[in-house]
Structures are given as C-alpha cells and as structure tokens.
Amino acid sequence: MEYVSLKDICVSYDGKTNILEGLNLEMKEGELVSLLGPSGCGKTTTLRVIAGYIDTKDGEFFVDQENFTKVPVHKRNFGIVFQSYALFPHLTVKENVAFGLKMRKIKKEVIDQKVDEMLEICGLSEYKDRLPKQMSGGQRQRVALARALVIEPKLLLLDEPLSNLDAKLRVQMRVEIKRLQKRLGITTVFVTHDQEECFSISDRVAVMNNGVIEQYDTPEEIYAHPKTEFVARFIGFENFIDVQKKDTHTYVANDVIFHVDEEKEQTYAKMTIRPDDVEIVKEISDINCVSDIVQVRTFLGKSYQYEVKTHIGIIIVNDDSNDIYDTNDTLVLHLPANKIVLV
Numbered sequence: 001m002e003y004v005s006l007k008d009i010c011v012s013y014d015g016k017t018n019i020l021e022g023l024n025l026e027m028k029e030g031e032l033v034s035l036l037g038p039s040g041c042g043k044t045t046t047l048r049v050i051a052g053y054i055d056t057k058d059g060e061f062f063v064d065q066e067n068f069t070k071v072p073v074h075k076r077n078f079g080i081v082f083q084s085y086a087l088f089p090h091l092t093v094k095e096n097v098a099f100g101l102k103m104r105k106i107k108k109e110v111i112d113q114k115v116d117e118m119l120e121i122c123g124l125s126e127y128k129d130r131l132p133k134q135m136s137g138g139q140r141q142r143v144a145l146a147r148a149l150v151i152e153p154k155l156l157l158l159d160e161p162l163s164n165l166d167a168k169l170r171v172q173m174r175v176e177i178k179r180l181q182k183r184l185g186i187t188t189v190f191v192t193h194d195q196e197e198c199f200s201i202s203d204r205v206a207v208m209n210n211g212v213i214e215q216y217d218t219p220e221e222i223y224a225h226p227k228t229e230f231v232a233r234f235i236g237f238e239n240f241i242d243v244q245k246k247d248t249h250t251y252v253a254n255d256v257i258f259h260v261d262e263e264k265e266q267t268y269a270k271m272t273i274r275p276d277d278v279e280i281v282k283e284i285s286d287i288n289c290v291s292d293i294v295q296v297r298t299f300l301g302k303s304y305q306y307e308v309k310t311h312i313g314i315i316i317v318n319d320d321s322n323d324i325y326d327t328n329d330t331l332v333l334h335l336p337a338n339k340i341v342l343v
Contacts, residue, residue, distance in 0.1 A: 007024055
C-alpha cells in the first residue's frame with residue numbers, strides 16, 4: 001500500500017499553461033524520495049502542492065489514504081525546511097524548535113521534553129541558548145530540521161535545504177539528513193538539482209522535465225539505465241549517436257556495427273555512453289570501435305578528457321592512464337556493449 005499518492009496533478013499559474021501536467025507520484029511509508037531536475041522543471045511546484053501552498057487545477061493528493069487535496073496548510077501537519085532556514089532571529093535555538101509545538105497549544109512540560117529530545121537527536125543540546133546569528137550555516141540548518149521534526153509530521157518536505165552551504169558542509173549535512181530520516185522513519189520529499197546529492201541519500205528519484213516525471217526509479221537504476229535522452233544528459237551521459245537496429249542486439253551507425261546488451265523494440269534509437277566508460281585501445285575491431293584524431297584535450301585533475309571527432313559523431317572519453325595524448329594524435333575508441341544505453 002502506498003503511503004503518499006499524487007494522482008493526475010495539474011497546476012497552472014495563469015489558467016492556460018500547465019506547470020505540472022498530469023503528474024503521478026507514489027511513495028511508500030518511510031521512503032526518502034527526491035525530485036530532481038533543472039530550474040523550471042516543476043520540482044518545487046510539486047513540493048508546494050504537497051505542502052498546500054498551491055492549489056491544483058486538477059488531480060488529487062492522498063497521505064495514508066486520507067485525501068489532502070483541499071486541506072489547508074495549517075492542518076496538514078507536515079514539516080518543511082527551506083534553503084534559507086527561515087529561523088526567527090530573535091529566538092534562541094530551543095525557542096525556535098519549540099515554536100511549532102507552542103502553536104499547537106501543547107503543555108509546557110511536554111514541549112520541553114520533546115524539544116530536549118530533538119535537540120539531543122540533532123546534536124544541538126549545547127547550543128540551545130544561542131541565537132541563530134551565533135551559529136554556523138550547518139548548525140542553523142540542523143535547527144531548521146529539528147523544528148520541522150519535533151512536531152512529529154506525517155511528511156518531511158525539504159526544499160533544496162543544502163544549497164546555501166559550502167561543498168564540505170553539504171556532504172556532512174546530507175549524511176546527517178539521511179541518518180535522521182532513517183532513525184525516525186519519516187517519509188520525506190527532497191527537492192534538489194544536484195545529482196550527486198540526490199543519489200547519495202534517496203531511496204527513489206523522480207527526474208522531472210517540463211512538469212512531468214520522465215523517470216521514477218532507484219538511484220542505481222537511473223544511473224545505469226536512463227530511459228530518455230533528457231534523463232541521460234542530465235545525469236552525465238555526453239556521447240549520443242543515432243543508430244539503426246539490425247537485429248536484437250546489433251545496431252549500425254554509418255556502417256559501424258555495435259553490439260549492445262540492452263534490447264529495444266524501436267528500429268531507430270539514440271545510443272549513449274558515459275565518457276568514463278569509453279576505452280582507449282591499441283587496435284581497431286570490426287565491432288564497437290571507431291578511430292580518429294583528438295580535437296580537444298582537457299586536464300581534469302585525476303584524468304584527461306579527449307574530444308574525438310569521428311565519422312559517427314563526436315566521442316568524449318575520460319582517461320586516467322599514464323598515457324597522455326596530444327591534439328591531432330589518433331585514438332582508437334572501444335564502446336563496451338555492457339556500457340551502452342539506448343534511449
């Protein structure tokens with residue numbers, strides 16, 4: 001049984017153009033699901049529909065089999081964390097965390113107990129009397145998390161909560177979010193445009209484009225088997241070649257034969273492979289190989305990237321071997337059958 005269900009959700013800000021177009025999404029209880037995509041794809045709009053900040057033009061939204069489509073924001077009991085923290089600057093850490101419970105008119109002794117427990121869980125006990133301005137960005141983000149979690153919400157909604165932190169803090173905080181989410185078993189929706197961040201903490205990922213979900217699956221499945229060209233490009237595939245099917249696992253591009261482990265029904269498709277998966281070899285083979293000169297060489301730190309313009313298109317390859325090639329050197333490239341994806 002699904003715990004969260006969005007069914008045929010349509011949203012329009014002007015009454016004409018749909019920002020979300022028949023969106024469907026289901027989540028199991030205790031899952032952390034990320035909405036991933038570029039700016040303007042509809043991920044934050046989807047989160048705001050769930051939170052109750054935006055009315056839907058069409059469709060329904062259920063949590064634990066209860067219809068929340070028309071339930072106002074203040075009655076949804078969802079915890080929300082924004083990228084800007086949204087802490088009250090004049091309140092201490094303890095007062096900030098207690099705010100939601102006070103609004104629910106819970107007894108003071110119960111509030112004190114719940115707040116102290118949540119501060120302990122979030123590692124904030126020693127900072128409880130500090131003001132937000134006396135804390136680092138990571139500490140303030142933990143306060144925002146504690147405030148959202150202390151009300152024991154049905155859902156935790158995170159709207160790009162790490163975007164204001166530096167790179168090192170982002171890694172630390174995404175581990176912290178995953179730890180807290182699993183410890184408390186709370187169903188969570190996480191909005192981000194960062195693929196690495198998303199894949200590292202999610203149980204499932206919805207990759208969004210122009211108001212629709214192009215693929216909804218585990219991070220591992222999306223990483224290895226993107227279903228569309230948009231998803232493939234967004235998660236790091238850079239080589240795209242038009243191919244024609246000859247038989248079940250054989251495709252042709254400008255007379256070059258490729259054996260592919262994947263199986264697709266369509267006659268014409270796009271073949272794609274990550275630069276890291278292309279191999280530089282000594283001799284050209286009759287299948288899965290192309291050869292031509294290096295047009296561009298780029299130093300990446302641990303490796304070099306080569307852009308090779310072949311008669312089937314530009315192939316980009318990342319190579320971390322001790323061999324270093326120069327512009328105008330000829331490279332023989334092998335595209336392994338088990339690394340090729342058809343989209």
